[in-house]
Amino acid sequence: MIVERAPAKLNLALHVRRRRDDGYHDLETLFVFARDGDSVSVAVGAPSLTITGPFAAGLDAGADNLVARAELAFCAQFGVTAQHTITLDKHLPVASGIGGGSADAAATLRALATLHGIAHDDAQLIDIAATLGADVPACLLGRAAFGDGKGDALTTIPGLGDMPALLVNPGVAVSTAAVFARWDRVDRGALREGGSFGDDGTLAWALAGRNDLQPPAEQLAPVIADLLALLAQQAGVRLARMSGSGATCFALFDDENARDAAARAIAAVHPAWWRLETAIQ
Ligand SMILES: C[C@](O)(CO)[C@H](O)COP(=O)(O)OP(=O)(O)OC[C@H]1O[C@@H](n2ccc(N)nc2=O)[C@H](O)[C@@H]1O
Numbered sequence: 521m522i523v524e525r526a527p528a529k530l531n532l533a534l535h536v537r538r539r540r541d542d543g544y545h546d547l548e549t550l551f552v553f554a555r556d557g558d559s560v561s562v563a564v565g566a567p568s569l570t571i572t573g574p575f576a577a578g579l580d581a582g583a584d585n586l587v588a589r590a591e592l593a594f595c596a597q598f599g600v601t602a603q604h605t606i607t608l609d610k611h612l613p614v615a616s617g618i619g620g621g622s623a624d625a626a627a628t629l630r631a632l633a634t635l636h637g638i639a640h641d642d643a644q645l646i647d648i649a650a651t652l653g654a655d656v657p658a659c660l661l662g663r664a665a666f667g668d669g670k671g672d673a674l675t676t677i678p679g680l681g682d683m684p685a686l687l688v689n690p691g692v693a694v695s696t697a698a699v700f701a702r703w704d705r706v707d708r709g710a711l712r713e714g715g716s717f718g719d720d721g722t723l724a725w726a727l728a729g730r731n732d733l734q735p736p737a738e739q740l741a742p743v744i745a746d747l748l749a750l751l752a753q754q755a756g757v758r759l760a761r762m763s764g765s766g767a768t769c770f771a772l773f774d775d776e777n778a779r780d781a782a783a784r785a786i787a788a789v790h791p792a793w794w795r796l797e798t799a800i801q
């Protein structure tokens with residue numbers, strides 16, 4: 521059995537530049553990955569998809585699940601006739617801007633590639649990833665990257681070196697398509713400008729950027745603005761921002777004690793909000 525981690529994805533910054541004729545948007549983003557997330561186990565055997573973990577309820581294990589779609593696409597592409605017994609251990613909230621589904625699809629592709637002797641950087645594997653979702657190639661790569669185009673043209677960048685981070689979701693699911701549809705179509709400028717690949721460059725680059733999906737997401741879920749205000753006022757925060765299309769927001773800290781104190785303070789006011797105390801690689 522092969523076990524692959526499916527870490528949470530964060531967009532440290534996300535600039536939406538234009539709406540394309542195919543309905544997608546050209547964007548520029550800084551992808552980074554947390555230490556924690558879901559995990560996917562795959563073995564050759566009777567075909568099944570079992571979902572366990574705190575967010576298993578409410579997630580369908582049928583053919584629409586991104587894990588099932590990844591398996592189907594992999595077998596078709598590589599002519600694999602074997603069947604697979606798969607378990608998804610779901611720890612990330614669904615439809616929350618941290619790419620849980622995309623991470624699961626990517627982890628499934630990596631596990632199947634290992635099982636069937638295919639390299640993780642095989643060009644066909646990357647092509648399959650792109651057909652499954654704009655975030656899936658970044659999740660397949662699994663390391664800090666600058667993304668442009670639909671978010672699937674990737675250039676690796678230095679990561680944050682296990683920077684302490686707190687992720688908080690206020691319990692509202694927002695649809696990525698609905699958030700993009702509310703974007704005001706104002707191009708507020710490139711993420712490339714001012715970008716630097718030097719020491720501390722990725723964080724400085726992120727600090728100079730924005731998440732253009734934050735205003736439309738806040739229109740759909742006003743609680744996001746409250747969450748961001750709360751995160752930003754915590755001691756020791758270097759950057760507080762929404763990830764992806766929301767509603768999960770993150771705060772980055774220089775030390776774990778400040779992160780843990782912030783987590784306790786937020787839990788005291790909003791015990792029902794989902795929190796993840798983690799580190800960003
Ligand atoms: C918001 C981000 O998470 C940032 O990393 C991604 O751009 C979204 O990635 P994803 O969830 O893998 O997105 P997909 O499943 O490919 O697309 C979901 C929907 O989001 C919108 N979408 C997504 C990516 C993109 N560059 N432009 C878009 O307009 C489209 O309406 C699309 O139908």
Ligand SMILES: Nc1ncnc2c1ncn2[C@@H]1O[C@H](COP(=O)(O)OP(=O)(O)OP(=O)(O)O)[C@@H](O)[C@H]1O
Nearest residue numbers: 585586614615616617618619620621622624655764
């Ligand atoms: N394995 C899966 N995990 C989570 N969602 C899945 C999965 N398979 C299919 N989905 C569907 O995909 C949709 C997006 O889920 P996901 O958790 O990837 O969103 P997200 O975190 O907002 O992603 P992104 O940051 O890429 O926009 C959900 O509406 C969900 O029903």
